[in-house]
Amino acid sequence: MGDLAARLGVTPSTVRMWGTRYGLTASSRSSGGHRRFTDDDVDLLERFHQAVIAGESPRQAAADLTGAAPIPSSSGGPGGNVLAVPGAGRRTRGLARAASRLDEMAVEDGVLEAxxxxxxxxxxxxxxxxxxxxxxEQWQHTGTGIEVEHLLTQAVSMALIRYTAGLPELPRDKAILLAGGPHEEHVLPLHALRACLAERGIPSRLLGPRTPVAALARVAQRTRAPGVLIWMSLKDLAVEQELAHLVKSHRTLRLFLAGPGWVDVQSVHGARSDSLAGAVDQLVETWAGRS
Ligand code: B12
Structure with missing residues (x-):
């Protein structure tokens, strides 16, 4: 069990859960009663895990691979288990329940209200x-819930956009530039940052996911952005080398690097931003010193 779990990159309890929930378990036992996974069992579990990571529902993936009818969801509702958020407050628990039942509008309105x-x-x-x-974490440990992640992304981005749009109008010049790295899909923290900058009266332009560094350099030059912040959740070592060109876009540009993707990256071109509050302070100061 332990070897198999390590080979699949999941915990033994996850493999056990696949057995009880989807009937995907060892086809034989040793004389001592321990589970014995045959090569065929391992192959089946590997294909199951791959299908789930690729986005198929575990119930459907198990049915496709074993030829059995899909096992009905135990809760009867769409999605099954409620997202567990340890130590969460009332508001967060309510949003977790809404996200788990795929109620996009309830999440969006709840975040906006907050x-x-x-x-x-x-x-x-x-x-x-x-x-x-x-x-x-749920996705990493069980391969499930990617639909909840997508729904949360959509609802939270919309709430942040609606909130930002309702704030007093901002000056239009010298906007701070915010972008995801060239291969980066994760940009939610940039929506949060844009909202927080708008609260402080500071304009920003959000170029979104997968922004090429050369494009960022062109925009920085054209708009004379006083500051640029690049978010990366995933590590991408090639990006650091392209930054030299970006920081030369104009004389006073300041560059900030944010997100776990930059953690072990030493860069002479940019300063690290470690938290949302920290990035807001850095960019407030950058904008105040714009020339
Ligand atoms: C939402 C989400 C998605 C959405 C993104 C949508 C969007 N528009 O942003 C979608 C579904 C598209 C997605 C896709 C993928 N994802 Co994803 N995703 C997430 C999730 C749930 C939240 C991302 C996020 O916004 N994080 C922001 C905060 C919550 O992250 P944090 O680590 O707590 O932040 C720390 C600091 O960065 C800082 N901080 C927090 N907020 C802010 C804000 C600012 C401004 C600053 C300066 C600092 C700061 O404080 C924290 C503590 O120090 C994370 C889970 C996670 N823990 O991050 C996974 C996660 C980042 N994804 C992951 C993966 C693997 C993927 C995929 C590769 C999956 C796949 N097989 O396709 C793809 C990536 C594709 C790509 N090329 O980028 C992994 C990355 C693991 C790794 N390091 O390698 C994570 C960690 C999930 C996991 N636990 O395994 N994902």
Whole structure:
């Protein structure tokens, strides 16, 4: 069991759960009663894991691979288990339940309501981030819940956009540039950052996921952006070498590197931003010193 789990990159309890929930288990036992996975069992579990990571529902993947009818969801509702968020407050638990039943509007409205009550940094750190971390962990450990992650992304981005649009109008010049790295899909933290900058009266332009560094350099030059922040959740060592060109876009440009993707990267071109509140402070100062 342990060897198999390590080979698949999941925990032994996950493999056990696949057995009880989807009937995917060892086809024989040793004389001592231990599970014995044959080559065919291992092959089946590997294909199951791959299908689930690729986005298929575990119930359907198990049915496809074994030829059995799909096992009905135990809760009867769409999606099964509720996303567990350890230590979460009332608001976060409510949003976790809404996300688990795929109620996009309830999540969007709940996040918007929280933003109006508590402001950007607190909502991100205390309400939204715990949900995202739990959704990521659930996916990593069970290969399930990717649909909840997508729904959360959509609802949280929309709430942040609606909230930002309702704030007083911002000056249009010298906007701060925010972008995801060239291969990066994760950009939610940039939506949060844009909302927090808008609360402080600071304009920003969000170029979104997968922004090529050369494009960022052109925009920085054209708009004379006083500051650029690049978010990367995933490590991408090639990006650092391209930054030399970006920081030369104009004389006073300051570059900030944010997200776990930069953790072990030593860069002479940019400064690290370690938290949402920290990035807001850095960019407020950068914008105040714009020339
Ligand atoms: C939402 C999400 C997605 C969405 C992204 C949508 C979007 N528009 O942003 C979708 C579904 C598209 C997605 C795709 C993928 N994802 Co994803 N995703 C996430 C999730 C749940 C949240 C991401 C996020 O916004 N994080 C922000 C906060 C919550 O992250 P944090 O680590 O707590 O932040 C720390 C610091 O960065 C800082 N911080 C927090 N917020 C802010 C804000 C600012 C401004 C600053 C400066 C600092 C800061 O404080 C924290 C503590 O120090 C994470 C889970 C997670 N824990 O991050 C996985 C996660 C990042 N994804 C992961 C993976 C593997 C993927 C995929 C490769 C999956 C796949 N097989 O396709 C793809 C990536 C494709 C690509 N090329 O980029 C892994 C990455 C593991 C790794 N390091 O290699 C994670 C960690 C899930 C997991 N636990 O395994 N994902």
């Amino acid at each position: 933003l109006e009550a508590m402001k950007g940094v607190a909502v991100w750190d205390e309400v939204v981030r715990p949900l995202l971390v739990s959704a990521g």
